[in-house]
Amino acid sequence: MRALQAQAQAPQALEARAWAKVNLALDIVGKRPDGYHDIETVMHRIELADDIEVVRDKDPVSAGEPVITVEVTGVAGLDVSGVPCGRGNIAFRAAQAFLARLGFRGASVSIRIRKRIPVGAGLGGGSADAAAVLVAMNRLWENPLGREQLMAVGASIGADVPFCLANNDAAFAQGIGDRLTPLPGLLGVxxxxxxxxxxxxxxxxxxxxxxxxxxxxxxxxxxxxxxxxxxxxxxxxxxxxxxxxxxxxxxxxxxxxxxxxxxxxxxxxxxxxxxxxxxxxxxxxxxxxxxxxxxxxxxxxxxxxxxxxxxxxxxxxxxxxxxxxx
Known part of the structure; x- marks a missing residue:
């Protein structure tokens, strides 16, 4: 992650990479009473990533709800026309959940996503984007959340977000994807x-x-x-x-x-x-x-x-x- 503009206490903007994953095995264990599904899966991070930029406005816009904007573009040939830019975007919900967790009101955040990961493809692109936004915002707000707190926020957003946050090469995931056991990465495959x-x-x-x-x-x-x-x-x-x-x-x-x-x-x-x-x-x-x-x-x-x-x-x-x- 790279700071774009350095300030005395914290950068105003950060760039990040949002890494895709593949599932090497995926078992649906059963449906839970809350409607979600328990799974067991082996996931591995791969060399394919979206580019994320998160910009924080240091001056609160008001005392009301945070202002969050999301802009999505894609590399040549990748159709992103169906990707929502508002509340329907998981990166938007990640920013919203982060600010709600800290009780921040009046904040203004701009998120720019340049997608390389195909949309709705089973590669975890949306979850990777959400994880990158959470990590970037945590740094922009001077790391108020520890690792476990950030993982809890991620788990509330999507099943693959905890893996994307964990920064493991590979992991065995259980539950809704939030219980992770790190695995050694497969080198040079x-x-x-x-x-x-x-x-x-x-x-x-x-x-x-x-x-x-x-x-x-x-x-x-x-x-x-x-x-x-x-x-x-x-x-x-x-x-x-x-x-x-x-x-x-x-x-x-x-x-x-x-x-x-x-x-x-x-x-x-x-x-x-x-x-x-x-x-x-x-x-x-x-x-x-x-x-x-x-x-x-x-x-x-x-x-x-x-x-x-x-x-x-x-x-x-x-x-x-x-x-x-x-």
């Missing part, structure tokens, strides 16, 4: 993301699961988490990538594929392009292929891109490990 150019509603995907399942699920994400942890413990080489890929799973995938059969077709194409494994991330529809190295993923992107329809976004990436500017 190439990824090829394929986004078919439309969004999938997470709430609709959960509704489909509710209609089909009469008993709780689970266990596969736990198996993958154990394999990742055990692999790192066995030596510096880390876990066996082929063993990891054999455990890739997502409860949402067959449900989403019923309406969007292209998801399974894209998985098949990724495997034909040399992927060790392939899976839909989150509630979709983005599908990712796993490769031994970023170079192999980039080579596969050239082949895949030449065959894909024009509306399909093909994004070479890799696992995100080590220190990052947040």
């Amino acid at each position: 190439g990824l090829l993301l394929v986004n078919p150019g439309y969004a999938v509603s997470t709430s609709d995907a959960y509704a489909k699961w509710d209609a089909r399942h009469t008993r709780d699920g689970g266990a596969r994400a736990r198996a993958l988490a154990r394999a990742i942890a055990a692999g790192r413990a066995e030596g510096d080489g880390g876990p066996d990538l082929r063993r990891i890929c054999a455990l890739l799973s997502n409860d949402f995938e067959p449900l989403v594929a019923e309406e969007h059969g292209q998801v399974l077709h894209l998985k098949q194409l990724l495997m034909q392009a040399g992927a060790i494994g392939a899976l839909m991330s989150g509630s979709g529809p983005t599908v990712f292929g796993v490769y031994d190295s970023p170079g192999q993923a980039e080579a596969a992107a050239v082949v895949f891109g030449s065959r894909a329809d024009s509306h399909i976004r093909v994004i070479p990436s890799c696992t995100c490990t080590g220190a990052r500017e947040s």
Whole structure:
């Protein structure tokens, strides 16, 4: 995170990166009495990020409600026309929740988001934006919230926000995504993301699961988490990538594929392009292929891109490990 304008006590503006994630495994454990769902999932941060700028007006505009503005743009070819700029934007709600937690009234905050992460894609872009806004605002207000307090605010906004705040390379998440067990990152793994150019509603995907399942699920994400942890413990080489890929799973995938059969077709194409494994991330529809190295993923992107329809976004990436500017 970088201060744009230094002041005597605190910067007035900060830039941040909002890192995307993929779900390497996702089990829907069951529906809770409050209507939310308990999940177990293995998430990994990846090298794809939105750019966030948060600007604080040091002079309160009034004694009334805070004034929060959100501006969203996208990189060339990325459609952000459906992204709300008001209360419907999770970054707006993050700023609102932060100010409410501290009882600040009359504050004025401007948020600018330049998106690289496809919208409604299962890559956690909205949650990443919200987390980046929370961290930036905490710094702009001279760190009034500790880590646990900030995590609690994040958990109240969205299921993936705590992971995005935690700054772990990888984690096993339980509950609604707020109970995190850090996992060792997968070093040097190439990824090829394929986004078919439309969004999938997470709430609709959960509704489909509710209609089909009469008993709780689970266990596969736990198996993958154990394999990742055990692999790192066995030596510096880390876990066996082929063993990891054999455990890739997502409860949402067959449900989403019923309406969007292209998801399974894209998985098949990724495997034909040399992927060790392939899976839909989150509630979709983005599908990712796993490769031994970023170079192999980039080579596969050239082949895949030449065959894909024009509306399909093909994004070479890799696992995100080590220190990052947040």
